[in-house]
Amino acid sequence: MRIYALSVYIFLYLPIGIIALFSFSAGRSASQMQGFSTQWYGKALSNPFVIDALKTSATVALVSAILASVFGTMAALALSGMKGRIRVLFDALIYIAVMIPGIVIGIATLIALVTVFDAVNPWLEAATGWRLSMGHGSLIAAHVLFTMSLVIIIVRARIEGMDRALIEASSDLGAGPLATFRQVTLPMLAPAIMAGFLLSFTFSFDDFIIAFFVAGSETTLPIYIFSSIRRGVTPEINAIGTMVMGASLMLLVIAQLTLRRGKAPGH
Amino acid sequence: MAYAEQGEVIAEFVDTTKRFGKVLAADRLNLRIGKGEFLSFLGPSGCGKTTALRMLAGFEAPTEGRILIDGQDIGAEPAHRRPVNMVFQHYALFPHMTVAENVGYGLRQRRPKLAKDDIAARVARALDTVRLGDFGPRRIWEMSGGQQQRVALARAIVNEPKILLLDEPMAALDAKLRAEMQMELLSLQRKLGITFILVTHDQQEALSMSDRICIMGKSRIAQIGTPRELYDRPANRYVADFVGRANILPGTVTRNIGEHALVRLASNHDVVVEAPRPVNPGDKVDIAIRPEGLRLGASAEPGLPDITATVARMTFLGEHVEYLLRHPDLGELQVMVPRQAERALPGVDVGTQLHILWDQGNGLILGQD
């Protein structure tokens, strides 16, 4: 059993470890370690295409994470006020949204957006001389669609765990509904919202499948990596991959810590 | 009755009824609460005490009837605009704030705004009042249960509410701490002069602290009165049973004697008891008599009915010994015997026949439930 578990871990993490290791290679081969250097990191970071893709990825990830946190929190609050069947239905839909494969979301979003654009564009162009197309907007929309469900699930759990008496205590002490939301509900939910934000950011930043369908002419970092690999893997790609992985891991750890901090003693 | 009839009325329930779907949680409550009064709602779990309190706080709206505070119908006022504050059963302290921030919360909601140092001064005074002077910067989870309760108390009284509502505030404390808190709460109430309304299922707590007690049974008010009134003159079987203990015996009125009546028991003994309500000869009534209202003797006494019963159990309680006696017609009877009096009964054990001495005028006729 132990050996079995061990081999699973080796199978999972060895390739990742090797990529990280080879990114420090001094040679030109991506599958061979030839001395130690950090030259490939320098090369990657001075490559204008990489920087461009990084900017696109970061912008999309940031905007979609913010939108997902705001809308997800609002949806979670609204759901917690609901009762009975409607609530069960929405809960189910949210879990389904998380389980649907990225490729389905990608295709579905693509078809939906193309249909909408086709319908709206002639009219819009006539009115403003401007037309909708794939790009930042469609990337953000597709990512928000998916990551909002993550935020809803995390924030919902936190709301369920919250003592309703706190809300009553606040209103008993003279705070109206808005003041209560600002001073009690929001601070209590903050760790969950923050964790949801970080997860959304990480997801959007790392996503390839959905982005591949709806990015239009934009290049995100995962799309750049994918297209460069077709021209052959270089240690530069290894370096980029290692940096992306490092950043994502760090965000995930921070998300976990925030969630756990939020559940600190006193609960 | 003293407050409702003499003093100023601060709050009033008028035919207040609350239904949760099919559950009737409060059934036509009628009650006046006096300014500066310490009133308790006492009753078993589920009888609607919390519901009554929550309607006053504004967390539940009455289904029917009205609630007045200071003569104003406050039915439409939301909780945050009512001049009352509540100490919640599990305190409901804000975990993301310090002790001082918790206590100052109500003051920070005031409009127009209070000055920062004014708030700080009032918070410090409230914390001093509950003897937590140095604990302001602490986190809530660093406080013990008893301290958290004091924080909850300070957070409420700092707002100088017209009425302070307390929902079983001592239920989560251990016995020693509870007794301490009871005394503290009482002296605080006397000092501040604020009306306190306490919800409790602990009769000892209600009896020792309250000016008046409102006994609740099955969503209704069973009786309102001072602790002494309730103990000495329970209105019905439910109250007699719930407040202290009582022997309850059926009988038939044979004669009226002013405020008293002669009642024939099932054993054909005649006893003289109080008659708080008018009765007529021939009426079937229930009589309540406290275990300490009966005496035990080795022989009968002239002028008293001679009720002979067998000792079934003796429970030693320190100052008192509780006797359980069995009579063929009257069933089981509890008699509380002071240790002093027990010396006159040497050699008594389970199975011994003793005379139950029922002094004239002890016990009373109960009303209908």
Ligand SMILES: Nc1ncnc2c1ncn2[C@@H]1O[C@H](COP(=O)(O)OP(=O)(O)O)[C@@H](O)[C@H]1O
């Ligand atoms: N929010 C509610 N929804 C449905 N039923 C309730 C609600 N609150 C109280 N009840 C019911 O009303 C009755 C009285 O409850 P409560 O006032 O809490 O009693 P107590 O405080 O005396 O234990 C109980 O039967 C309880 O189940």
Ligand SMILES: [Mg+2]
């Ligand atoms: Mg209760």
